[in-house]
Amino acid sequence: xxxxxxxxxxxxxxxxxxxxxxxxxxxxxxxxxxxxxxxxxxxxxxxxxxxxxxxxxxxxxxxxxxxxxxxxxxxxxxxxxxxxxxxxxxxxxxxxxxxxxxxxxxxxxxxxxxxxxxxxxxxxxxxxxxxxxxxxxxxxxxxxxxxxxxxxxxxxxxxxxxxxxxxxxxxxxxxxxxxxxxxxxxxxxxxxxxxxxxxxxxxxxxxxxxxxxxxxxxxxxxxxxxxxxxxxxxxxxxxxxxxxxxxxxxxxxxxxxxxxxxxxxxxxxxxxxxxxxxxxxxxxxxxxxxxxxxxxxxxxxxxxxxxxxxxxxxxxxxxxxxx
Amino acid sequence: xxxxxxxxxxxxxxxxxxxxxxxxxxxxxxxxxxxxxxxxxxxxxxxxxxxxxxxxxxxxxxxxxxxxxxxxxxxxxxxxxxxxxxxxxxxxxxxxxxxxxxxxxxxxxxxxxxxxxxxxxxxxxxxxxxxxxxxxxxxxxxxxxxxxxxxxxxxxxxxxxxxxxxxxxxxxxxxxxxxxxxxxxxxxxxxxxxxxxxxxxxxxxxxxxxxxxxxxxxxxxxxxxxxxxxxxxxxxxxxxxxxxxxxxxxxxxxxxxxxxxxxxxxxxxxxxxxxxxxxxxxxxxxxxxxxxxxxxxxxxxxxxxxxxxxxxxxxxxxxxxxx
Numbered sequence: 001x002x003x004x005x006x007x008x009x010x011x012x013x014x015x016x017x018x019x020x021x022x023x024x025x026x027x028x029x030x031x032x033x034x035x036x037x038x039x040x041x042x043x044x045x046x047x048x049x050x051x052x053x054x055x056x057x058x059x060x061x062x063x064x065x066x067x068x069x070x071x072x073x074x075x076x077x078x079x080x081x082x083x084x085x086x087x088x089x090x091x092x093x094x095x096x097x098x099x100x101x102x103x104x105x106x107x108x109x110x111x112x113x114x115x116x117x118x119x120x121x122x123x124x125x126x127x128x129x130x131x132x133x134x135x136x137x138x139x140x141x142x143x144x145x146x147x148x149x150x151x152x153x154x155x156x157x158x159x160x161x162x163x164x165x166x167x168x169x170x171x172x173x174x175x176x177x178x179x180x181x182x183x184x185x186x187x188x189x190x191x192x193x194x195x196x197x198x199x200x201x202x203x204x205x206x207x208x209x210x211x212x213x214x215x216x217x218x219x220x221x222x223x224x225x226x227x228x229x230x231x232x233x234x235x236x237x238x239x240x241x242x243x244x245x246x247x248x249x250x251x252x253x254x255x256x257x258x259x260x261x262x263x264x265x266x267x268x269x270x271x272x273x274x275x276x277x278x279x280x281x282x283x284x285x286x287x288x289x290x291x292x293x294x295x296x297x298x299x300x301x302x303x304x305x306x307x308x309x310x311x312x313x314x315x316x317x318x319x320x321x322x323x
Numbered sequence: 324x325x326x327x328x329x330x331x332x333x334x335x336x337x338x339x340x341x342x343x344x345x346x347x348x349x350x351x352x353x354x355x356x357x358x359x360x361x362x363x364x365x366x367x368x369x370x371x372x373x374x375x376x377x378x379x380x381x382x383x384x385x386x387x388x389x390x391x392x393x394x395x396x397x398x399x400x401x402x403x404x405x406x407x408x409x410x411x412x413x414x415x416x417x418x419x420x421x422x423x424x425x426x427x428x429x430x431x432x433x434x435x436x437x438x439x440x441x442x443x444x445x446x447x448x449x450x451x452x453x454x455x456x457x458x459x460x461x462x463x464x465x466x467x468x469x470x471x472x473x474x475x476x477x478x479x480x481x482x483x484x485x486x487x488x489x490x491x492x493x494x495x496x497x498x499x500x501x502x503x504x505x506x507x508x509x510x511x512x513x514x515x516x517x518x519x520x521x522x523x524x525x526x527x528x529x530x531x532x533x534x535x536x537x538x539x540x541x542x543x544x545x546x547x548x549x550x551x552x553x554x555x556x557x558x559x560x561x562x563x564x565x566x567x568x569x570x571x572x573x574x575x576x577x578x579x580x581x582x583x584x585x586x587x588x589x590x591x592x593x594x595x596x597x598x599x600x601x602x603x604x605x606x607x608x609x610x611x612x613x614x615x616x617x618x619x620x621x622x623x624x625x626x627x628x629x630x631x632x633x634x635x636x637x638x639x640x641x642x643x644x645x646x
Contacts, residue, residue: 277373321641
């Protein structure tokens with residue numbers, strides 16, 4: 001396959017699956033005849049909203065922390081995140097017997113701070129209008145000897161994220177196309193290595209919010225493009241430039257990127273609720289949105305979708321759907 | 324076991340499972356460490372909200388219709404229902420190549436009428452303030468030679484409903500207690516036959532809304548008690564008297580009934596949304612509500628819960644949770 005010398009291989013993903021298997025859920029794959037009839041294809045949705053801590057992020061964080069040396073584990077880990085990566089790092093660190101320091105903006109949602117603290121992490125806050133989190137976090141990690149766990153741009157993180165697609169395809173058999181939400185690109189990089197490694201003809205299509213199309217533009221131009229601060233309801237995908245390592249994988253293995261608008265994402269969340277009885281956060285619904293809104297041309301017969309997460313509370317959900 | 328001469332046996336349930344297996348979903352079993360920590364037990368939730376047409380009802384309806392004689396199938400079936408049994412009968416009839424007539428009150432929710440019609444059933448409406456649906460339905464069935472498919476009080480329906488517990492326990496192994504929502508009593512009758520047939524020491528506890536405690540009262544008095552018109556948010560359990568056949572099973576096999584209030588049910592729906600990322604209709608959440616509200620004393624270590632359905636739309640959900 002193209003890019004056989006990529007930084008992450010199918011064997012790495014299989015090794016990650018064995019490493020994290022006793023800890024992460026093997027999440028269910030949902031199907032719906034109503035959905036199939038609507039879109040004219042057989043659709044298999046890998047429900048990472050039902051994963052531990054509510055999103056696929058735990059796969060990569062756990063895999064990366066599990067591979068640290070004993071002396072690194074003795075000192076602890078750190079992450080910058082106000083989202084699912086914070087909770088993933090905190091939970092994985094606790095389960096692996098180490099400590100985590102999470103740098104979060106001081107105005108991060110209380111519920112996310114509480115969940116992260118609930119997993120036993122120390123939270124350090126900063127003022128995101130006046131302080132630079134990378135400088136702060138790097139200084140903090142250096143001072144305390146902590147290992148930084150990046151949210152996507154690391155081979156062990158990418159390999160861990162790829163285990164969701166591996167499980168999906170083990171269960172469904174060959175897929176014609178796999179739709180994967182794209183933020184920093186770690187989930188789709190791992191998914192593409194898994195999917196094309198298992199069946200080289202499977203197409204891998206990314207899905208980005210219209211307001212955050214950095215990976216689409218980067219693939220089209222062949223080099224990493226930075227877009228302005230993303231404005232999208234899909235906060236988990238609000239990234240303005242692809243990762244270096246993720247882009248090095250994705251430029252070889254991702255066939256195209258579909259874009260979805262906020263209203264399409266909200267419609268997909270409503271469809272998931274009403275018809276699939278399941279809760280997707282906006283980023284978790286973008287793959288389904290691309291299907292329902294007809295954003296993928298010439299849909300082939302067998303379609304996989306990674307629903308990346310479900311971390312939205314009932315209050316925010318009703319606001320979004322009512323608005 | 325007590326009641327070995329009951330109208331439904333574990334073998335009937337195994338036969339039903341084989342009969343309906345290619346048609347119904349083998350629904351996922353959800354677990355949540357957060358939930359386990361909150362209630363102090365290991366909890367396994369059988370997600371019949373993810374069943375075809377969104378509720379367990381399809382199991383019994385399909386099993387009953389599949390057992391009809393060819394000459395009965397040639398004439399068609401009928402049901403009275405404004406709820407999940409209507410959709411279940413319509414869908415099962417279509418899949419089994421027969422026709423269905425569903426008698427619904429003329430003020431039934433348009434969405435339920437549309438779903439039922441969408442499965443190809445003929446809908447006959449009546450005025451529920453002035454007309455007697457049993458007399459109407461019986462006359463209609465007689466006139467057209469249709470077979471009535473009862474919502475719970477039939478051995479084939481009970482055997483079909485029992486397949487959910489069978490699947491659950493096949494997956495989890497022995498449970499100390501199984502919590503099952505109770506309306507007319509078909510789901511719990513089948514569940515109790517399955518659970519106690521597989522492991523005689525498993526306790527089976529029913530869950531009823533406070534405003535619809537006919538089975539609790541009937542079990543306590545040893546005879547079927549009729550309660551006033553139920554007032555409860557859990558419309559799927561708003562039944563005022565247990566079925567004859569279901570009560571004949573349940574009086575032998577159900578250990579006790581826990582009651583839950585409307586606010587507790589709504590809290591459980593919110594918990595399911597926020598933490599389990601799944602959608603339960605009110606009746607589907609009553610088992611979880613009993614756990615979260617501490618309505619089951621001396622909870623043993625391994626607890627099964629049947630979440631019976633998820634047919635609530637996003638609009639009604641936001642009304643209930645906002646109210």
